[in-house]
Amino acid sequence: MEQIYPLEEDIVSRFCGMPVYIIMKDGTRHIGMLSRCSGGKLTLNEDPNVSAADEPEAATVQSSKKSKKSPKSKVRPQGKSSKPEQPVQTQSYPFDPYDYEPRPYYPFRDLITLDFALIAFLFLLF
Numbered sequence: 001m002e003q004i005y006p007l008e009e010d011i012v013s014r015f016c017g018m019p020v021y022i023i024m025k026d027g028t029r030h031i032g033m034l035s036r037c038s039g040g041k042l043t044l045n046e047d048p049n050v051s052a053a054d055e056p057e058a059a060t061v062q063s064s065k066k067s068k069k070s071p072k073s074k075v076r077p078q079g080k081s082s083k084p085e086q087p088v089q090t091q092s093y094p095f096d097p098y099d100y101e102p103r104p105y106y107p108f109r110d111l112i113t114l115d116f117a118l119i120a121f122l123f124l125l126f
Contacts (some may be wrong), residue, residue: 004122012122020044020124025118031125032112042119044112071106 001021003102004012015034022042023028 001108001123001125004124007116007119007122009037009040009116012116015124017048021123021125022114022119023121023123024114025120030112030114037116040116042114042116044114045109046111060122 004015004020012034013036016036018034020032020034022032022044024030032045033046035043035046035048037043
């Protein structure tokens, strides 16, 4: 394990694609593959087949308003339903063993985006 120092974006971005160990200023720790470092953000475990332009836009947070309930709420009686219940059919094999598509193996967790200013230590794992 080797410390990456100084913590500057241009220096850290040289290590993209390598496994890193991060200690944040609040003490939390993260391990993952360094995907990119730009714009004050550090991204771990990003899928290399997806470009930044293909990612969906960040959802905007809408202001929370109390929802008004309709005065005429329909309550369904708990008695017998009008539709007869049908038995659930199960297949003997839930998947086709010959329909196999290899998937890439990612040994680390899901995508993580961290604020670069909150990183205390960054270590390169060998």
